[in-house]
Amino acid sequence: MNDAGMSRRGLVIAGLFGLAGCLNLPSLRGPDAVETLSPQIRLPDGLPKVGWQLAVATPTTPAQLAGSGIALSRRPFSIEYYDGVAWAEDLPDMHQEQIVAAFTRSGKIIGVGPDSADFIPDFLLETKLSLFQASFRPKSAAPDVNLRMTARLFAMPARRAVGVETLHESERAASGRIEDVIAAFNDAAGRLLSKLVVFALTAPQTANAG
Numbered sequence: 001m002n003d004a005g006m007s008r009r010g011l012v013i014a015g016l017f018g019l020a021g022c023l024n025l026p027s028l029r030g031p032d033a034v035e036t037l038s039p040q041i042r043l044p045d046g047l048p049k050v051g052w053q054l055a056v057a058t059p060t061t062p063a064q065l066a067g068s069g070i071a072l073s074r075r076p077f078s079i080e081y082y083d084g085v086a087w088a089e090d091l092p093d094m095h096q097e098q099i100v101a102a103f104t105r106s107g108k109i110i111g112v113g114p115d116s117a118d119f120i121p122d123f124l125l126e127t128k129l130s131l132f133q134a135s136f137r138p139k140s141a142a143p144d145v146n147l148r149m150t151a152r153l154f155a156m157p158a159r160r161a162v163g164v165e166t167l168h169e170s171e172r173a174a175s176g177r178i179e180d181v182i183a184a185f186n187d188a189a190g191r192l193l194s195k196l197v198v199f200a201l202t203a204p205q206t207a208n209a210g
Contacts, residue, residue, distance in 0.1 A: 040186070040190040044198065053111035058096045073134070073136070095129060103197055130150065133145070146188075147192050
């Protein structure tokens with residue numbers, strides 16, 4: 001993370017962590033703990049193997065999800081962050097890496113990489129994460145992890161729109177402990193990324209058939 005990003009994150013989290021302490025957020029680890037995701041990809045039988053290369057753009061997010069804080073919502077339209085623990089990277093960078101890894105692990109594509117990589121892609125995948133947070137219901141001891149993504153696939157180099165899909169996944173954490181919250185993020189992200197792989201690999205064929 002560059003100095004500007006660190007300063008921005010410091011300003012946001014400093015203000016919200018002060019609030020978080022007053023609200024007695026659950027399941028906090030010691031200072032400087034970092035978390036990474038390791039979602040499992042499960043694809044349907046018969047998914048075609050494609051003979052093209054895919055570039056993955058850095059996902060866009062609302063401002064409150066652009067840093068490395070693990071987002072938490074206790075009431076509608078309110079975002080806080082778990083204290084003393086954060087994602088190992090800013091969320092957009094982490095999720096771009098997870099998307100590339102999901103396509104790589106699928107074994108169904110000739111080549112995939114970030115859009116900054118030095119290769120000529122046949123398609124470009126753009127995504128927007130509008131939800132990536134743990135949300136507590138009233139009087140609930142464990143949060144629901146909610147993820148929502150809009151994906152758009154473009155044929156290159158003309159940047160012709162091929163398909164668009166909105167994907168959503170939710171997973172109830174086993175408890176309010178951060179270990180269980182991260183496990184719920186992993187489960188939900190695994191299903192979300194699996195749907196994303198299926199969408200991107202089948203959208204060109206669906207578009208041509210239409």
